[in-house]
Amino acid sequence: MMLHTVNKSPFEKNSLNSCLNCAAEGSTILLIEDGVYGALKGSSIADKVQAAMGKVTVCALGPDLAARGIADKVIDGIKVVDYAGFVALSVENDKVQAWL
Amino acid sequence: MSDTKKFLYVNRKAPYGTIYALESLEVVLIGAAFEQDVQLLFMDDGVFQIAKGQDTKGIENKNFSPTYTALGDYEITKMYVSQESLDERGLTIDDLMPLTYEDEDDDWAEKSSIIVVNNAEIAALMEEQDVVLSF
């Protein structure tokens, strides 16, 4: 299985958009660094993220959410993980695609 | 200094992914020593710089967001925030830190520095400056 990481803001780069378009069913998307802005509830890209959650698992890195003050504004159903969870996801999936 | 110029700092980047936000803040603080008419504009991902409740312990970065709340002491009393940028991110003014200053001409009453502006107002704001600095 494939782990996709996105580390750019969806409002500045199309990384998350491309990732959502190309991630296969059953894969996992992990939002890190400025990528966690893609987890924001009610944003212009939230509907697209929510729609993708039927076929892919979307996670966001907790410390990056907290740093940006948005830990309590995350779309329902997005799984918040810590650094250990990040490592576990990297191990569980045999390939990692980083959308830079 | 006899000639006071109008300075606008345009902040368009999120706070921690790149160095722009912190660099801008440092230039603002240095510039404030020269007693110019300084205003800040937060638009695009720059609105995230003044988001409430930032806690950077988990990413080992310095949390410089409290410094924005000191800018009132530096006589920076106008912090413009783009309405369109807030809307696009699902944010409202309540998701931002309260930024205030004390009004010398009104018995030091505490007033909000935040002014929400639309794109047309931003266009006019940029036109009326002597110097525009982009980050």
Added chain:
Amino acid sequence: MATMTVNGKDYEVDEEGYLLDLSQWSKEVGEELAKSESVDMTESHWEVIDFLREYYDEYQIAPAVRVLTKAIGKKLGKEKGNSKYLYELFPYGPAKQACKIAGLPKPTGCI
């Protein structure tokens, strides 16, 4: 890396003698830093140092002299809120010298 020794413990300082880790600061460390600046600490000096540390704690910056003067005047009384008073306490610049003794980084845009 330069170090400074207080009561047998080493503290890292930068090339100008500013403490690198402000969480290591104590009154004893402050005394030692004051010695390096040839400042004889009195209650009035400590008042300013305490104020600076509180300001840094809240805003994560050392205030510019102009801001410091105004804030001191508000907190400690008008007779202390002027640069003459502060320069008498810290002759080589209140922001620079007092910040050093308070264990804070050199203020941004300091003169």
